[in-house]
Amino acid sequence: EVQLVESGGGLVQPGGSLRLSCAASGFTFSTYWMHWVRQAPGKGLVWVSRIKSDDSSTSYADSVKGRFTISRDNAKNTLYLQMNSLRAEDTAVYYCGRGDTRSIGYWGQGTLVTVSS
Amino acid sequence: EIVLTQSPGTLSLSPGERATLSCRASQSVSSSSLAWYQQKPGQAPRLLIYGASSRATGIPDRFSGSGSGTDFTLTISRLEPEDFAVYYCQQYGSSPELTFGGGTKVEIK
Numbered sequence: 038e039v040q041l042v043e044s045g046g047g048l049v050q051p052g053g054s055l056r057l058s059c060a061a062s063g064f065t066f067s068t069y070w071m072h073w074v075r076q077a078p079g080k081g082l083v084w085v086s087r088i089k090s091d092d093s094s095t096s097y098a099d100s101v102k103g104r105f106t107i108s109r110d111n112a113k114n115t116l117y118l119q120m121n122s123l124r125a126e127d128t129a130v131y132y133c134g135r136g137d138t139r140s141i142g143y144w145g146q147g148t149l150v151t152v153s154s
Numbered sequence: 155e156i157v158l159t160q161s162p163g164t165l166s167l168s169p170g171e172r173a174t175l176s177c178r179a180s181q182s183v184s185s186s187s188l189a190w191y192q193q194k195p196g197q198a199p200r201l202l203i204y205g206a207s208s209r210a211t212g213i214p215d216r217f218s219g220s221g222s223g224t225d226f227t228l229t230i231s232r233l234e235p236e237d238f239a240v241y242y243c244q245q246y247g248s249s250p251e252l253t254f255g256g257g258t259k260v261e262i263k
Contacts, residue, residue, distance in 0.1 A: 072252065074252070081242065081254055081255075081256050081257050082191075082193075082199065082242055082244075082254040082257075083254065084250055084251060084252035084253065084254065087251050087252075096249075096250075096251045098250050099250070132198055132199070137201070137204070138186075138204050138205060139186060139187045139189070139204065139205070139246035140189035140201055140204040140244060140246065141189075141191075141199075141201060141244075141252075142201050142204075142210065143201075144198035144199055144200070145198060146197075146198055147198055
């Protein structure tokens with residue numbers, strides 16, 4: 038069974054940093070592209086970032102470019118999102134997802150990030 | 155950047171009725187790049203349809219997708235109680251890599 042479990046969310050002050058993790062199991066993690074998608078309270082889904090299976094390429098939404106860094110450790114079956122210079126508008130539930138045929142076939146349960154003083 | 159516009163914003167229907175949800179793209183989208191998701195309150199999204207018309211694993215056949223170019227449709231042939239949720243379309247592009255529509259809420263009438 039495919040499982041994705043996010044962790045690392047919490048309350049952080051504006052300008053602060055946070056690192057999210059996504060532990061993957063039930064599939065060969067090293068062969069799949071992975072994504073981060075976020076959802077502000079009561080709002081829709083917004084794609085944040087993507088990393089290729091072998092870590093050779095990454096892509097970011099303009100709103101997070103230069104502040105967020107996606108990475109992965111295929112030996113530990115874990116995806117990461119390092120978030121720096123956080124803003125109030127980054128407040129959201131962050132989901133990790135497995136890339137499948139130009140979509141996200143499996144999603145984690147999400148972790149809430151709240152940026153507030 | 156391709157913008158996806160979903161309509162209607164809210165659809166009020168009764169169980170057993172047919173639901174037709176629309177997703178319109180600001181530019182032509184490859185059919186292989188269009189997907190649909192279902193999201194219930196407090197839950198993560200679930201992939202329903204990929205490649206515009208292919209059902210994901212375990213998705214009942216009352217869900218179907220169609221369309222091409224700029225106009226795509228998700229149809230739920232007979233609404234079951236568990237189908238009342240928010241539905242999002244998504245396209246795969248280049249920058250940004252994934253774009254989602256604003257969502258359609260299917261609520262009980």
